[in-house]
Amino acid sequence: MLSHASWSSFLRASSRRSLFFTPPSYLAANVATNTSPSLRRSFQTETTPPSYPEFAFAFDIDGVLLRSSDPLPRAHEALSYLQSQRIPFILLTNGGGKHELDRVSELSEKLSVPLDTSMFVQSHTPFADMDEYKGKTVMVAGGDEDRCRIVAEKYGFKNVVTPADILAAYPDIWPFSRQLLPYYKAFTRPLPAPIDPSSPSTSLKIDAVFVYSDPRDWGLDLQIIKDVLLSQQGIMGTLSPKNGDASLPNKGYQQDGQPPLYFSNPDLLWAAKYHLPRLGQGGFREALEGVWAALTGGEKGGVQLQKIVMGKPHQPTYEFAEKRLVAHRKKLLSQFDGSLGHLKRVYMVGDNPESDILGGNSYRSPLGTDWVSVLVQTGVYVDGTVPAHKPRKIVGGVYDAVSWAVQQEHWKS
Known part of the structure; x- marks a missing residue:
């Protein structure tokens, strides 16, 4: 693992990076064209949600949102729904090879959702x-x-x-x-x-x-x-x-x-x-x-x-991801200001039991946040086999993961 000094400087630097807030105008247009009528009515009639989400998501990319360079079914719909509801999420991947700005630009285009580097952590960050x-x-x-x-x-x-x-x-x-x-x-x-x-x-x-x-x-x-x-x-x-x-x-x-x-x-x-x-x-x-x-x-x-x-499933990577997610959530839900409560749960959605699921299961949050591992069947994991590390939930794909988590949270969209 990295030395304490290296990780301390890494975590401090993360807080200095820019944060992203999705403009309501974009969300309204995005929701109007890409979500169900019930979700559209909810978004259009409620300028301020009755309560803020106490939960968030961390998504792996390959095998969850994309298969190689192709979007997986309903990945766009899942992320668009979360953005319409101002439910925070980050992308947490062991992939790399390009600068964060380049990778986020490509992902935004492929998934047809606005993303920013403040919502993105890759292996060599x-x-x-x-x-x-x-x-x-x-x-x-x-x-x-x-x-x-x-x-x-x-x-x-x-x-x-x-x-x-x-x-x-x-x-x-x-x-x-x-x-x-x-x-x-x-x-x-x-x-x-x-x-x-x-x-x-x-x-x-x-x-x-x-x-x-x-x-x-x-x-x-x-x-x-x-x-x-x-x-x-x-x-x-x-x-x-x-x-x-x-x-x-x-x-x-x-x-x-x-x-x-x-x-x-x-x-x-x-x-x-x-x-x-x-x-x-x-x-x-x-x-x-x-x-x-x-x-x-x-x-x-x-x-x-x-x-x-480094990377998933190691503790320091999850610590950094959680710090970035908390900062993003604070900016995204800034209208609640001092009343914004503790982030209670993060749903770690991944396809690889050895990294995503093991990491989510073994991570011990310094903030006391509960990380819930959710395994999808669209990547490394083969349906019908026993995963090396047992997730809290196994679902078909990323949209199913979001739907299940939202139900667990009793979130009213």
């Missing part, structure tokens, strides 16, 4: 607040082309290197991707320093490794990350003399100033267009763990791969 690395040289892996590098630069990182940059400069470092060099050279950049182990003081040095999104070239990324983790102080081309030293913690591995390794999400599987779940970033991490164990002896030999894994 926490990286934006790691100021301690922004003046150093970091390696960013994953995503299409060099889009994750661009995201990192928008976050404020000054010196960003990718595995493809290293391959383009030194093709022998991973000879099995030589055929991809024409593709890589279209977006790679010159390295800020050469790889020269004979001159460590002037050689390329990596200060942190971030896996932003699912890697595309697993072999290349595994090789480069392995090299960095076995190096001396992150200096490319070197090999630490401490590796394998049984007198040191972790048998000397990652005990010689090597850079920290961050994964933005743990998902082994995710729901894509193909009818069966596909391997995600968690699959890449497992592959790296396997290579690491083969090289070092692994846990059986007393060696662990030291890394920081």
Whole structure:
């Protein structure tokens, strides 16, 4: 997990981000065309609802609102209804690979609902607040082309290197991707320093490794990350003399100033267009763990791969999401001002028992808010199977999840 200091700065920064309030004029138009007659009458005749909602929603995206890039049935209707009722929600995803502004713009268009970054948390959002690395040289892996590098630069990182940059400069470092060099050279950049182990003081040095999104070239990324983790102080081309030293913690591995390794999400599987779940970033991490164990002896030999894994189902991600949701709710329901009471429940709607449901079930809210896990059947979960982590409710799709939750709350629309 992240250090207390890193997460504290992350949570503080979240409160500084802009908040979003859906204009009533948009809602009136949206509801008039996209909701049932009874809901339209309710919205049009009541300028101020009789009471404010004491509940809210957190939605996963892939497998809940979208299947790959295609909206799932009634996803638009579900979100439009919540916006018409001023029921707060955020999108909480282990996906990534693009800047938050770009992703929110795409989602708004695909789902035909107005969204804002204040309502959106993706896997690598926490990286934006790691100021301690922004003046150093970091390696960013994953995503299409060099889009994750661009995201990192928008976050404020000054010196960003990718595995493809290293391959383009030194093709022998991973000879099995030589055929991809024409593709890589279209977006790679010159390295800020050469790889020269004979001159460590002037050689390329990596200060942190971030896996932003699912890697595309697993072999290349595994090789480069392995090299960095076995190096001396992150200096490319070197090999630490401490590796394998049984007198040191972790048998000397990652005990010689090597850079920290961050994964933005743990998902082994995710729901894509193909009818069966596909391997995600968690699959890449497992592959790296396997290579690491083969090289070092692994846990059986007393060696662990030291890394920081973020995203759902981990507690800090939910803490940040809850903080953002509370701030959004306060702005959305500002007409109640000082009378706005405590957020009692959040319905965590997801398709993946290992992330969405486990996270919702195990999260302990510092505010005392009850997180209710709701599993939909439109993504990773296969109907008829027993989920690894039992949700409070299993429903068909996202509209069913909203309908059930609203009934539970006795909300009068």
